[in-house]
Amino acid sequence: MLRRGRTRRLQRVACSVLLGGPVYESHLHSVDERSRLGATARRVARGVARAVVPGSIVAWRGQATPGANGRGTRVALTFDDGPDELTRAYLEVLAQFDARATFFVIGERCVAHPELVSAIAAGGHELHPHGYSHRRFPSLSPTALRAELAVTASLLPDYPRRRPLVRPPHGDVSLGSLGTCVRAGFTTVLWSRDSGDWRTTSADDVCAAFEGDCAPLEPGSIVLLHEGQPWTLRALPRVLRRLREAGHDLVTVGELLDG
Numbered sequence: 557m558l559r560r561g562r563t564r565r566l567q568r569v570a571c572s573v574l575l576g577g578p579v580y581e582s583h584l585h586s587v588d589e590r591s592r593l594g595a596t597a598r599r600v601a602r603g604v605a606r607a608v609v610p611g612s613i614v615a616w617r618g619q620a621t622p623g624a625n626g627r628g629t630r631v632a633l634t635f636d637d638g639p640d641e642l643t644r645a646y647l648e649v650l651a652q653f654d655a656r657a658t659f660f661v662i663g664e665r666c667v668a669h670p671e672l673v674s675a676i677a678a679g680g681h682e683l684h685p686h687g688y689s690h691r692r693f694p695s696l697s698p699t700a701l702r703a704e705l706a707v708t709a710s711l712l713p714d715y716p717r718r719r720p721l722v723r724p725p726h727g728d729v730s731l732g733s734l735g736t737c738v739r740a741g742f743t744t745v746l747w748s749r750d751s752g753d754w755r756t757t758s759a760d761d762v763c764a765a766f767e768g769d770c771a772p773l774e775p776g777s778i779v780l781l782h783e784g785q786p787w788t789l790r791a792l793p794r795v796l797r798r799l800r801e802a803g804h805d806l807v808t809v810g811e812l813l814d815g
């Protein structure tokens with residue numbers, strides 16, 4: 557009986573997550589249980605979504621096209637949460653390795669640092685919205701979310717031949733927020749490889765996500781990294797060297813999705 561009740565609760569949580577939202581919290585008892593079941597439900601929701609959601613709505617990885625050098629494959633590095641005072645240093649490292657990347661930027665930071673938006677674009681990288689205020693998309697009303705998308709996109713370069721892309725803060729989505737993004741014309745971009753740089757302050761930990769057993773990146777991988785973190789910046793040369801040695805072609809997410 558206990559197991560059946562738990563299963564029902566999990567199903568309710570999963571449905572609530574899929575159907576849009578934080579409503580599931582009211583069904584649960586403790587913070588621990590809520591976060592544990594919430595994480596489980598999100599995994600379930602993601603598994604279901606990967607199987608049934610078209611790539612034009614949510615993309616976890618791109619096309620498995622071989623790299624330009626005939627070895628390795630094309631992969632895309634993505635950097636969330638900028639721009640900020642470390643952006644230029646990130647750009648210098650990427651330029652040293654002739655690597656292009658995709659920056660999912662926060663609208664209010666673009667307003668504060670328009671010169672950094674220009675510097676990122678001038679380096680041949682792509683910029684796409686990561687929300688305006690970095691609030692979780694499922695917590696916003698459809699009107700507020702549409703406004704966040706529109707205002708942030710208006711601060712960034714146009715990619716007229718491509719469907720606009722967006723990465724939700726914390727990768728947090730609901731069916732409702734996904735629907736709003738789709739209706740606004742955006743494809744939600746998540747990731748297939750998490751560097752884990754958000755849960756550490758050690759450059760070695762970030763490097764370890766690309767070394768040893770973790771090393772092989774699947775074709776078309778989209779890799780999650782973050783701006784504004786000195787340890788990510790310190791790890792970046794080693795990570796890029798590693799990916800170059802493996803023969804990966806470092807392209808933008810837009811290019812990866814185009815195939």
Ligand SMILES: [Zn+2]
Pocket residue numbers: 636637686690725726
């Ligand atoms: Zn973020």
